[in-house]
Amino acid sequence: MYDAIIIGGGPAGASAGIYLADKGKSVCIIDKSTFPRQKTCGGLLTVKTLELMESSPIGKLDSSLVLNRINRVSLENRGNKIAEMRCQNDFYLVDRLAFDNSLIEKYRAKGSDITEGKAVRAIKDNIVLLSDGTEIKSKYIIGADGCKGVTQKYVKREPVACAFGIEAEIPAKYVDNSALLLEVGYFKDGYLWHFPKGDYATVGFAFTYNRDFDYIAWFKSYLNSLGVTEDLKLKGAFLPYGMGSSTVTNGKNLLLTGDAAGFIDAVTGEGTYYAILSGLAAAESIMTSKPIEAYKKRTASIISSVEKSCTLVNKFYDNREALLNRLKGKTRFLSWFCDVQVSRNIYDFSLTKLSAAYMKYKLFGK
Template sequence: MSSPHTVDALIVGAGPAGATAGYVLAREGLKVLILDKARFPRQKICGGLVTWKTLRVLEEIFGISPQTLRSQGTLFHSTREYTLRNRRRLLFAEHQRDPFYFVDRGRYDQFWLDKAIAAGADAVQGDRVTGVDPDAGMVHTRGGKTYRGKALIGADGVLSRVKASVMKHAAGGRRHYHGMAAAMVAHVPDREDMAVPGLSFGYVPWGYAWSFPGPGYRNYGMLTLKTRGAKNLRAAFHEFLKSRSGADIRRASIYSRLLPYGCFTDVAGSKCTLLAGDACGLADPFLGEGIFYAHRSGQLAAEAILSTHRVGWSPLNQYRHLLRRSIIYELQFASAWQHILYRLLRLGDYRLLAISMRYFHRPIEDVVQGRRSFNWRHRHNPALYQMAARCLF
């Protein structure tokens, strides 16, 4: 049997987490190979909302401003307006100081993969990983190929094959807040008066529906914790679509998937293997935002590998340290806010949420955008966005 193709860093998954890690590592001269089962651009089920903290981290890593992303079509829409509703009426509407931006994930993910390739990473698309040895950093593909990385990053989504192999090898591995959300998304032809994003509550327990602008269509979606309301998700989603879009849902393109919604793991990898993005369960348990955590964890994984590569040490302990200080701490507080939202603020058909927003919308907006921590005792300082560099030296 021929020896595996060996690289410094092997990355499974070419989404934002994998592409970011590949870009940072290749930029520093490492031999990087990115594998993905799909051929890009590919469809990705997502709300496509991008916050201030995401744009901040993109500018830090890639040196690209929001204005450049907008001019290149990677960001297609922005607005400071938003609305909150229950099933019967509008609860709250406001203008915030930082706009929400929106992306088409097919185009967005392609953009960052191209950046990684331009930095020197190689990419193999359309070949699914079928087997993983996390301790050896080795993967086997459906196409009959075997690849090995001195370091392996699993960035292959919420149903990650790399993560499954890591959890199998990690005796006693546990998850925080076993949260997994079932989600449905529909794309409905856009209307000119539908440019404002909105969230709707009350259709499902422990979840919400969204109505976001898309490029030429309206992005409608709904998520709920899998253990709390997934059984009735389809019926609830159809009710929401009829109430909000007025469209014939039989003609809408409807998709479903699982999303991390509080299932972030403290295992984070095994020896030379690291988990990033959705594969590590890194999404905001409050509203489900995952794009920021994908980019940030990809960067942290790359920084951990770079700090240990020359001496031949395992990057896992360094990565865990970086994750805990700059991501896990925040997600633990976000999980607490998830319980406040769905246990307390839902009282009176979410009227208590409306009252809270009326008096505290500015700090809540700052939390969502990333200017303030989920731990309200302090605002974020620049250490959140520079933690990797500070921890490494």
Template sequence: MVQRYDALIVGGGPAGSTMARTLTQRGYRTLVVDKQTFPRDKTCAGWVTPAVLELLAINPDDYRRENIMQPIHRFRIGMMGQKAVENDHGSEPVSYGIRRCEFDHYLLERSGSDRAEGVKFKSLERTDDGEWCLNGEYQAPLVIGAGGHFCPVAATIGEGPGSHETSVTAKEVEFEMTPEQARHCRVREDTPELWFCRDLMGYAWVFRKDNFLNIGLGREDPDDLKQHLNSFVARMQAEERIPDDLPGKFKGHAYLLYDHAERPLVDDGILLIGDSAGLAYTQSGEGIRPAVESAFLAADVIQEAPDYRAASLQPYADRLRERFGTREVEHEGGGLDLPDWAKLRIAPALMKTHWFTRRVVTERWFLHEHVPALETAS
């Protein structure tokens, strides 16, 4: 027997769970469908800013009673091959380190939505009455794609995820250190380290959260990813910043940067949010805040829409543009854009300064302190 809902949400990450909670609180009957069973591992460096916690109404003290939430007060930033610059941001945390397996499970648990975990996406078909039927089991007039870069819903309304897209590929490992490994780790819990590739095509990170260590590197040219990652890890080990014996393999994932994404965002009865819509911040690749904000923006449009035709859902795309700006791929000339050779010549010098690494890299690119809080209908 087919189960009917007001909305089907494919993907239970921060975007999907935020959408589920928001719509459920507004009286919609929702179902979150995810191919994995939570809690599950998620490849991600894993930090959230106070702005995200405020928007999600999460009290850090309450959250950390059962989960890791590492306050961040400092950043150590450099370009590979150069000395790092350390900046202290004061006594109040400017961000918090989280484990995605815990954070995503926490958000989904409190969503109040029905859930179908461990269910793979097999089919999405129109019914005779114009609604959508997922896997022949779940039916709704609206389907929300929140399944990340490779979201199957995104594939139904465009060319789909593929090599034609300019995506970032990243590899990361996160593990709990043994006492011996902890003794050989010089990375401070409150001080994430960011190391930019000299060709400016990506960056690496080392991030300690309590006794868990997260190491990774992301680049826009996946062919050279393994070489850059191995070189970075070897250097960090030679400098005795991370343990020599890293357990397990580095796991990979991909995502679209906002400026480079060209995916359609809406169709009749379909809407994309989070990484499935390609919303990660262009400079940092951080995707949690735009994912959460996109869910709130979409929920407002859904509530206001007279129906779920593409034209009625189009205001969602307009509000994303108002919030995050016009994508680079939408620009038709104009503006100042430095050539690559100029960027490569200037960047090493800038990365040696406290002003640039703090005011631009940290506060603007990664923390987005200049971005005002999102106003929503909730």
């Protein structure tokens, strides 16, 4: 019987595994894939993510994993520039295959168990059932199996709403390599990005899942508009996007983390930070005498941040054209937003606070 089984070895699961192994708990990560494995993701990390890693048993991000560091951000509305910001904090661009593998390697180095290439089919009390019929027992189970995993169905709650994203790695010559591009004009509730990574850029878009939308045709025509002639591999994946993430345990022995819990910043689509934060929180909770209560307390601020990000994104898209007109050229306010709200903090804004900041940076240009 393990102290903890972790279902999924992405950033949430690997972080929880590293922490628990470091503290001497018996732990096993189970992943349906074999690492290194592909993960559809822009691979953008904020400085708060690096600081979180560094302050935990995960440790410093290996600099060889950073393909680019950028502090220029360009905001556009259907090709029209709203503002170009120079931020104080860099954004870090990684390849998720390599990044996730590095976390799993750190976990392996602790000498704990990992079962790869076998999916979890079901959970019954404290038994986890694998696709090959194997049964594994554990005191606690951490659900870290992503947006469409199996663990969520063991927690009584409404399914978390999803967005769908699609992306491609395109040769660097087609994009501006010195800035991140965020294009917010094409979709009602989502955006398109260019994340330059040296020789190539990850270009993609995501918005609330719409089964009637032809993602591939739209994306091909967009890539065409950039002049891309190569036949590129397109990758798609779901991400949680919306309210409904307030129940994150089954009240007994199961703790949901990362995408499985619905922890995504709805404004930016950033999920890696929350995955690591909640993975570590689940592991810390398991070290206490009352893990379920401890995890509920530790995740309350994450849930509140996710909900605030949803509120903000809904307000933004309901008034998009008017707001974009107001934001045109407001580089100081937008740099502040990137630096203070996105790079450093989890969302702690209120609309009053945002309005005050807007006035301050607009009027006084501090």
